Amino acid sequence: MEITESRGEPLDILILAAGLGTRMRSNTAKVLHKLDGRPLISHVCHTAAALAPRKVYVVVGHQAEEVKNAVLSEMSPEQTVIVRQEKQLGTGDAVNAAREFLENDDALLLVLSGDVPMIKAETLASLIQRHRDHRGKGAACTILTVKLKDPTGYGRIVRDEGGMFERIVEQRDATENEAEINEINSGIYCFNARKLYATLARVQNHNDQGEYYLTDVPALLKADGEDVAIYQHSDAFEVEGVNNRLQLAELERTLNRRTLRRLMLDYGVTFVDPTTTYVSELTEIGRDTVIQPCVTIEGRTGIGDGCEIRSGTRIVNSRIGRGVEIRDNCLIVDSEIADGAQIGPMAHLRGHAEVGPDTRIGNFVEVKKSKIGRGTKASHLTYLGDATIGENTNIGAGTVTCNYDGVRKHETHIGDNVKIGSDTMLVAPINVGDGAATGAGSVVTKDVEAGKLVVGAPARTIKTLIEKAGEES
Ligand code: UD1
Ligand code: CA
Numbered sequence: 001m002e003i004t005e006s007r008g009e010p011l012d013i014l015i016l017a018a019g020l021g022t023r024m025r026s027n028t029a030k031v032l033h034k035l036d037g038r039p040l041i042s043h044v045c046h047t048a049a050a051l052a053p054r055k056v057y058v059v060v061g062h063q064a065e066e067v068k069n070a071v072l073s074e075m076s077p078e079q080t081v082i083v084r085q086e087k088q089l090g091t092g093d094a095v096n097a098a099r100e101f102l103e104n105d106d107a108l109l110l111v112l113s114g115d116v117p118m119i120k121a122e123t124l125a126s127l128i129q130r131h132r133d134h135r136g137k138g139a140a141c142t143i144l145t146v147k148l149k150d151p152t153g154y155g156r157i158v159r160d161e162g163g164m165f166e167r168i169v170e171q172r173d174a175t176e177n178e179a180e181i182n183e184i185n186s187g188i189y190c191f192n193a194r195k196l197y198a199t200l201a202r203v204q205n206h207n208d209q210g211e212y213y214l215t216d217v218p219a220l221l222k223a224d225g226e227d228v229a230i231y232q233h234s235d236a237f238e239v240e241g242v243n244n245r246l247q248l249a250e251l252e253r254t255l256n257r258r259t260l261r262r263l264m265l266d267y268g269v270t271f272v273d274p275t276t277t278y279v280s281e282l283t284e285i286g287r288d289t290v291i292q293p294c295v296t297i298e299g300r301t302g303i304g305d306g307c308e309i310r311s312g313t314r315i316v317n318s319r320i321g322r323g324v325e326i327r328d329n330c331l332i333v334d335s336e337i338a339d340g341a342q343i344g345p346m347a348h349l350r351g352h353a354e355v356g357p358d359t360r361i362g363n364f365v366e367v368k369k370s371k372i373g374r375g376t377k378a379s380h381l382t383y384l385g386d387a388t389i390g391e392n393t394n395i396g397a398g399t400v401t402c403n404y405d406g407v408r409k410h411e412t413h414i415g416d417n418v419k420i421g422s423d424t425m426l427v428a429p430i431n432v433g434d435g436a437a438t439g440a441g442s443v444v445t446k447d448v449e450a451g452k453l454v455v456g457a458p459a460r461t462i463k464t465l466i467e468k469a470g471e472e473s
Contacts, residue, residue, distance in 0.1 A: 008132050009108045010054040012193065016094045016214075017041050017071075017114030018061030018085040023244040029062040030242065031114035032070060035252055036280050037298050040242060041067055043117035045074035050121040051128075053079075053110070057101060059094045061085045067114075090211025091187075092203045095196070103197035108132070111214070113187040115242045118251065123233055124188070130231045131190035140195045140226035141218045143168070144188040146236045153243060154184035155215050157230065165228045167219035172208040183232070185215060186239035195226060255281060286322065304339070313344070321357070335367075338374075356391070370401075373416065385409070386428065390416035396440065398423035415450065 021030025031041035041058075048056050056075055060067045060082055068082050085097040095111065102109060108131065110124060123144075131142035143165070145157050151171075156178055158166045168185050169178050196217060203216045218228045233239065237258075242248045259281045263269040269285045271277050273293035279285070280298050286305035296314040297303070304322035309315070312329035319336045326332070327344035335353040337343060342360045349355065353367040361367060362379035370387040378384060378395035385403040388411070389395070399420050401412040410428035414420070418432055421440040426432070433450030442456035 008138070009106055009192075011051065011110065011128065012102065012105075012107045013048045013051065013053045013056045013110045013112060014095060014098055014102075015041070015044055015048060015056065015058045015071075015112045015114055016091055016187075017044075017067055018059045018064075018094050018097075019088050019115075020062040021115065021243065024248075025245075029067060032063060032066055033242070033245075033248060035117050035242070035248065036255055036282070039067075039070040040117045041070050041114045042074050044112055044114055044119070045071050047119055047121050047124065048110075048112060049075050049079070051110070051124060054107070055079060055081055055101075057081045057083050057098045058114075059083045059085050059097050061088055061094075090205065090209070091214035092200055092212035092216065095214050096200055096212070099197055099200075102193045105193050107193045109191045109193040109196060111187075111189045111191065113241065116187055116239055117242065118238045118240060118255065119186075119188060120238055123235070123238055127188070127231045127233075128190055130229065134227055134229045138192075138227075139190070139229040140192050140221045142190040142229040142231055143218060144186040144239065145183050145230055145232050146186060146234070146239050147183050147232070148236055149182070151182045151184045154241070155187075156181040157183040157185060159183075159230075165218065165222065165230050167222075168215040170207065170209075170213065170215065186233070187241060188239065189214075189218075191217075195221060199224070259283075310344070318349075384412075387412040387414065389414040390418070390434065392416060393418040393420070395420045396422035396424060400425050402427045421455075 017031045019030060024030050024033065032039045035043060056079055058071050058080065064084060071080060081101060083098045085094050110128060127142060127144050132138050153171055155168045155170045156174055158169055158178060160166045199217050199220045202220055203212050205212050207213060222228045237254055240251055242251060256278055259279050260271055260274045263285050264271060267285060268287040270290040276293045277291055278296045282299055283297050283301040285303045288305055289303055289307040291309045292311045294311045295309050299317040301315050301318050303320040306322055307320060307324045309326045310328040313326050314331050316333045318332050318334060321337060321339035323340050324337050325342045330344040330347045333350045335349040337355045338357040340358040341355050346363050347361045348366040351369040354371045355361055356372055356374040358375050359372050360377040360379055365378050365382045368385040370384045372389045373391035375392040376389050380397035382395055382399045383401060385401050386409050387401045393414055393416060402425055403409050412426050412428045412430050414432045415434035417435045419437040421438045421442060423441045424438045425443045427445045430444060430447060432448040435451045436448045437453045438444055439455030442454055444454060448454050
């Protein structure tokens with residue numbers, strides 16, 4: 001991002017993430033609630049890191065350890081400073097928690113909220129540019145604002161007659177007239193760090209919540225003759241905050257709608273019913289792939305061109321090649337499916353299953369941590385775990401790789417062109433050579449050489465249950 005190359009003071013970022021989020025009515029800290037499968041704080045950290053700042057300070061309090069872990073999944077430990085706010089006395093107090101690191105520095109400090117997850121790095125870059133360029137010498141503070149049809153819950157931006165910034169008033173402290181203002185404070189600001197901390201020391205908690213509000217700082221700066229600028233952004237979605245579960249659900253829906261729209265218009269994907277389809281923004285899907293209703297695709301999934309995904313299927317963090325057909329109600333997690341494979345209905349692939357080209361994994365087949373070669377078929381009712389299977393092998397219905405002896409997992413290796421008869425139990429560790437075959441119902445406990453047929457335990461008559469008509473006993 002160009003930020004790092006532009007002249008001027010170094011950029012630091014401060015993310016506020018200590019609050020419990022009372023309005024969520026949750027035992028989980030608000031910033032750990034998930035949007036698009038990742039904690040809110042992860043989204044903000046990912047965006048912060050994209051700006052290549054000198055340091056990112058994250059103020060944590062509630063569930064500090066868990067929040068810290070989420071933070072470190074997006075940013076390097078060298079780049080990150082975790083700051084504790086012991087008691088949550090307001091956003092001003094949260095900023096104050098990082099005082100010792102920042103108060104004597106003329107760095108540019110970008111303040112972000114852990115509960116405003118959709119903000120884009122490009123928007124923040126424009127905000128920073130505006131802050132630096134303000135009247136040729138830079139502002140002391142620049143506030144990111146938007147106009148909302150329904151500003152309920154947000155701090156309002158009060159401007160003077162000349163249209164210049166005057167102050168921010170929280171909804172609960174606003175007069176009726178002020179509450180009518182529809183320009184709101186996004187909770188995202190640029191500050192000169194030294195000036196911010198000098199002024200923060202004067203902020204009082206004389207408001208409806210008895211908290212120290214960061215939002216009081218800009219008006220105090222202005223009263224001191226400093227420049228406070230406003231950067232009004234046009235995309236309200238980016239600055240929507242999450243304070244309750246309704247807002248979280250609405251954000252999720254809007255994000256999903258945007259993702260599907262992008263996939264349809266820019267990538268040529270068909271969604272038969274976008275309103276019942278969920279796709280992560282991290283997922284990529286190729287041209288002419290058709291997604292039927294009620295499909296869920298999560299995480300860093302990639303799907304190639306010309307696939308068909310049928311209803312009820314869920315795919316998580318998986319790679320799917322071209323021309324793959326995934327029939328109804330499959331679950332595919334952390335797995336790879338090569339070109340031309342046909343999966344399902346009701347198949348379960350997990351734990352790094354790797355399914356080769358033109359394979360067929362049919363009804364009620366579970367594949368775990370197994371590699372399956374080109375053209376191989378397991379069409380019905382089978383468990384394949386910890387196995388490698390060669391090419392053009394047929395796995396009969398009801399086959400089980402018995403991989404677990406109650407203590408440890410063992411591997412099964414099956415070669416090319418093998419015919420495993422229905423209901424074969426392959427007791428691992430075991431090898432079945434190329435071109436070998438097993439009879440129906442075999443219990444195979446020893447390696448099978450290439451080209452050999454093994455059969456086991458055929459049924460025999462042990463007693464008579466019903467006499468044939470006409471026979472006397
Ligand atoms: C805040 C702003 C409001 C703005 C809105 C935008 C204040 C006083 N108000 O209100 O003007 O329109 O954001 O979304 O700043 N936090 C801490 N420690 C605390 C309190 C909060 O770390 O003691 C963190 C929270 O975890 C959260 C962020 O600061 O991530 C914002 O706090 P929140 O209580 O959600 O503020 P809002 O009422 O939304
Ligand atoms: Ca908030």
